[in-house]
Amino acid sequence: MQKLVECVPNFSEGRSTSVINNIANAAKKIKGVRVLDVEWDKSHNRSLITIVGAPEPVLKAAFAMIKTATASIDMRKHKGEHPRIGATDVVPFIPVSGTTIQECVVLSNKLARRVAEELNIPVYMYEASAKRKDRVNLADVRKGEYEGLKEEIRTNSERKPDYGPSRMHSTAGAIVIGARKYLVAYNVNLDTKDVEIARKIAGKIREKGGGLPGVKALGFKVGGYAQVSMNLVDFEKTNFDEAYRAIEKEAAKFKVKIRNSEIYGMIPLAALTRAAKNSFKIEGFKSDLILEKRLYGN
């Protein structure tokens, strides 16, 4: 099976499309890497570029993008609503197919070392790559943002970066790099207008409330109807089909049915095969039995 890794670097530029295109083009030049998506937000002044490919080409492409961003974004002049500490702000590696989170941790460390050595930018490791418990969460690493960290990185030993110098890069600031699992954004729309029911169900099924592992859930009103909006941060623990059934069961207690559901963005084939295998008790079913997968694999 072909090894596939996704990487979604976030850059502190959401206004100049020529800068954003230059960064994306740096990835497009790398053989074996596909740029799947380029998104930007003017008020956040921030862009997201989604690339996929085999681990080594993705590593190369990520470095090439960071190098381009370093040359073209000046954090001393950057303003935007979204929290950030650097020109390249966050770089997550995500296992998609034939790869593990451990391999992505190794990959993220390789990138961090190269960024520190060749570009002289301080790097913090987060999520599965975090080297300290207080750096698992992105918000903790980004505390004080570019402006605050500029001072703290030099003076507070608790804020010492995992790679690179203990001072901000003059224009590019610092970078957060790490590995995390694939996030499935999944919403279930209820056949009721009572948003309280969605909130109660969300509270029941979310991991924090003692519900399903890896499920973050909130209740909203969308298009006049109640919606349970979820992030499934580990679909190997709780997949969308399991979330659907859990909500169906909780909703039944309020005599409410499910109208429909939505998957936001893309999902890995593995999530779909897991859902089918699980829901229809299919023995021995795996992604390789999908005709298209056999065609393109390896």
Add this chain to the structure above:
Amino acid sequence: MQKLVECVPNFSEGRSTSVINNIANAAKKIKGVRVLDVEWDKSHNRSLITIVGAPEPVLKAAFAMIKTATASIDMRKHKGEHPRIGATDVVPFIPVSGTTIQECVVLSNKLARRVAEELNIPVYMYEASAKRKDRVNLADVRKGEYEGLKEEIRTNSERKPDYGPSRMHSTAGAIVIGARKYLVAYNVNLDTKDVEIARKIAGKIREKGGGLPGVKALGFKVGGYAQVSMNLVDFEKTNFDEAYRAIEKEAAKFKVKIRNSEIYGMIPLAALTRAAKNSFKIEGFKSDLILEKRLYGN
């Protein structure tokens, strides 16, 4: 989306692996075609080669295989348990992705014309490509087999081929070519040893018994347990998830539960996405939202 067509020609050779390999190699030489599977049966003296690719390359590969089989199999000497009328016996084209059954009908006619003109072999069109109602079923076209048809093709106007001469090719006989939908082989194992229950459920859900469209079903005892064994000949009408739920419902009438289910061989990604979309009421979900598909499609 990439257009993909499957083709599974059946050849009257199941003993000489060198002949079978030569035929498969003729397909492997065509750029853009992948040989997914080569199977043979000694007592049937018959082989099946599964190829997939874009329509035109698949057409080329099918012709190259037929040409090789024509040069290496002599029907005057062929003996085997399985019914057959030619060295290349049956050639079905199957839409897999981004293609329709109508496109496969066109493709099958192109191949038939080429076979008749360049190899001088009579061709009968069957299934969706049939030009007469009494040629839809393969069994009807193959009536009398090679030995019987040899006489009838010359004397009975009802057996006149759709393409090519009204006489058998001296060594290769005749060929049946056509287009059919993708067949999903799906078995559901019941939590009972009473095979009668499987037979009753099969009788209830099969199309012939007024059940689900495109479902052929039989009841068997497998590994000590009752099994409903199905061919789903049109998964766009009845997919495996719908068959599963129908069986679950019927089995409940006997107070019997489903142990597990099995998909035999490969399935197209579209069958899996349809099942997920249908079972979890997923709005707007399609194969293109599978990350791997986006990568390879173009």
